Amino acid sequence: MLRLKTRPQFQAVLAGAIVAKTTHFALHRNALDVKAAQEESDKRVNTPVLFPVQAMWIGAMVPKRWAKRAATRNAIKRQIYTVSADFSQQYPQAAFVVRLRRGFPRTEFVSASSELLKQAVRAEMQVLMLAGAKAS
Template sequence: MQRLKTRPQFEAVMSGSTVSRTVHFALHRVALPTVEAVEQQAMQQAAGPGSPRPQALFAVQDVWIGAVVPKRWAKRAVTRNAIKRQIYNVSASFESRLPQAAHVVRLRSTFDRQQFASATSDRLKQAVREELQQLFSRVAGPLRVDATQRAAA
């Protein structure tokens, strides 16, 4: 699993479709371009000799994941970081069931501060984890078995 790192990567995925929603989260996904499509685009954009080749946003055909947790919905940094950790941990458990595409999990509303008084309480982490599992289970396909796992079986 690869992590999204650059602003253009996040923008590309956020411009894609929303494939799943829960009360607090939204999952955005965009299909990765094929290697042939990227090469064809590079050939069309090449103006002449010595012109730089455009860099592909997603260099590897893999599952890509990113997390967007705005200050608007999680005021404290410790809460934002705890939510991001949960996003990456839960997405790793669904990696084999997700399509090879770029995904962004976006926090879209706040968790009630009356219900979760502590910024990193176990109750908050559990609530986030359960909701993320629900979010990913809606779009996850059947468990994929790759060639190395088949050979070991």
Template sequence: MQRLKTRAQFQAVLAGKTVARTPHFALHRAALDVLPVPPKTTATSAPPPTEPESTRPQALFGVQDVWVGAMAPKRWAKRAVTRNAIKRQIYQVVQAFEPRFPQAAHVVRLRSTFDRKVFVSATSEPLKLAVRTELEQLFGMAVTKVGSAP
């Protein structure tokens, strides 16, 4: 499993298809945009490049693998400790589902807030359990869609 790191990677995946939704999360998926790597050549066999290195097209995703990113906006999780706890849960749960995911880029996005009156502590066990349960439901829906696709 590879993690998404750049803004361009996240934007490319968010522009893709939403494959599953739960009350608090959405899962976006996009096919990998991998450019073929040119074969290694010696200095005498290939002419020097005519354009600078920075103007060549770059692949957003360097390898064919399952790519995952997590988004927990401040709008829906005000405290940093809550956002970080949710992201950690996302990455832990996705590891269990990774073998069943297609080789594509995925973003799990928090799309609504967890009620602070119900979950008082940002790292409470009830919040962790609620997040984990909903993420398992989200990934379960996404995996069944992949398995039922023709």
């Protein structure tokens, strides 16, 4: 499982379809066509290939709009990557982005990186990844 790193990679995946949704998250998917992408980049000079390897790619988008504190954003991203690693064998070789689309209430989760928040994110991510595996 490889991680998305560049903005064009994220944009390419977000242009694909939404495969699964939960209350707080959406799972975007875009199929990889490595050979066509390499042929396309060979035609253009100095254009890097977005996905050079045929594998499962995963990215996490946790906007400041929905998670104000950096500690909260980092804790959510860690849970996303951990749970997606658990499900990597059930997914096809494609690129995926997990996007936070609604914030967790600060009244319920007072601490920026509380165990309660991590458990809630992990439980919802497992539901999301299971639904995404069935849809893929």
